[in-house]
Amino acid sequence: MREQIQKLLGQAVERAVCEIDPDWGKAMPAVQVTRSRSPEHGDFVSSVALALAKQLGTPARDLAGRIAGAILDSEGLIERTEIGGPGFINLFLSKLRWHDTLKAILEAGEGWGLSTTDRPERTQVEFVSANPTGPLTVAHARNAVLGDVLSRLLEAVGHPVTREYYFNNAGRQMRTLGESLRVRCEQELGREAELPEDAYTGAYLEEIARGLVAEHKQELLDAEPAFFRDAAEKAISALIETSLERLGIRFDVRYNERSLYDEGLVEETLETLRARDLVFEADGAQWFRATALGLERDRVLVRGSGEATYLLADIAYHREKFRRGFERIIDVVGADHFDQMPYVQAGTAALGHQAERIEAVIYQFVNLRQGGEVVKMSTRAASFVTLDELLDRVGPDVLRYFMIERRADTHFDFDLDLASERSERNPVYKIQYAHARMCSIERLALERGLALLPPERVPASRLELPEEIELVKKIGRYPEVVRRAAERREPQEVARYLLTVATAFHTYVTDGTRHRVLSDDPDLTQARLGLVRAIRATLGNGLRLLGMQAPERM
RNA sequence: GGCCCAGUAGCUCAGUUGGAUAGAGCGCUUGCCUCCGGAGCAAGAAGUCGCAGGUUCGAAUCCUGCCUGGGUCACCA
Incomplete structure (x- = not known):
């Protein structure tokens, strides 16, 4: 939808500019169109006029007006335009548009939010990758959930994904x-x-x-x-x-480090690097001449003892990823591996592969907080909290939500007390409760003998209240939220979005005086039931995308 | 010391890649159960966006410097 608007505006800008200055030789600027922050500014807003005003020598508000007037809206997308503030063009979409959106959501059902891409990439997401030396701890939980949700997101936008676990059993x-x-x-x-x-x-x-x-x-x-x-x-x-x-996580491939040695791939990698003159000997060890590739320092590939380092094996492993045909390689790694990545990339690039296709999703470590005390997690510490203990206490849904609620690359404290609470303070319950509440309304509708209409027969045009249109707009954004979160590798955007949808629904339905869903008016009831079903589809699909339950009762 | 992350309401954090009057949740104050699920909702108080410069029509957002906190810098994995 945004793309359509952008196109319309782009054409309008061209016409307006030609009119003002026919000799305008410069390239047209990219037209910025964003969603308005508040309803009074319409649905979309563009600031092109502000950007162009000075170059054209036309006051911004005048220019904005001329651009708005030059919009040729053959499909009846736009209801009206307004010029706001210093020269923003506010675009108000017609209600018809949103009624269509509602039907589209209902038609898509469980597929609502899924999309395809013109450029699907065979993608590998490598995550967890903990060595089998002890049970998983809280430290691994963030990695596990991040990798899993990222995989689900990429699949949801059309990329084939292989989930892979790499473990070291050689050293x-x-x-x-x-x-x-x-x-x-x-x-x-x-x-x-x-x-x-x-x-x-x-x-x-x-x-x-x-x-x-x-x-x-x-x-x-x-x-x-x-x-x-x-x-x-x-x-x-x-x-x-x-x-x-x-935790609801399965891997497609478990890749074992020892096989790299058994198949001679570590040795082969070393020899290839040597042939590129990137290996030298010093202090009895074999070194990677990384400084020749612009990196900070050289690093050991083979220790004085004759054993390969983790780095060498990792370069060999990444070479195999390319050989296995992956076009996009995502490694979910903790901040302690941050320094390692450039060396792996440089090494893999030196072997002739497109190392820019290797991407690291870096996450900062999590502190556990309990009773106000911060318990620092460490695998080496004698007392660590295992993933199982945490699951016993809060369950998979809460754990998952908390782990991806914040950006991966920021530190955060996992508040055990809050996570254990089954209360209003806990966002997980708020979202799931909204879903259960909607199921309950639908159950009641069935009890009263109401038929569930097929999407095309839902009288969506009966939805006229501003809060109803706002709800449709909000859930209409869902596919865009998923796409964006996938592209940016930022699953927390989905988590936060779901919370706003849940809140908006609670607000709507709690005010039963203005709008009961089930009323005496049959058409209006069906229209609102359609709205409820569409919100439930959005929330349910979103929860499942995060690997969480969408409960029908709680 | 180098690099990474953060500094926004009392607390925990958002802020749609530079837009209009700064946003949630919790906590606090005041309301809403004859009601489709109160695990909910409404209203209110609450801010020097760490500090100082710069870039431009416009900065919490971009650049530079500084301050503070966390993390990380192996012939470990």
């Missing part, structure tokens, strides 16, 4: 983990054994040890280190899988 960490498990098993069998210094001390390992002892008994004492490492990896991966399932 020292995993050896340490295996060693820690072995010690726990020995202790379980009654032996004296000390945990190594950098061991994993979590209780979950003791539990896994008990399971192993029950199964294998004394034979464990003869097992190889790799046995414990693999057993730990398997058990912990299962824990992680279960937590993610509770």
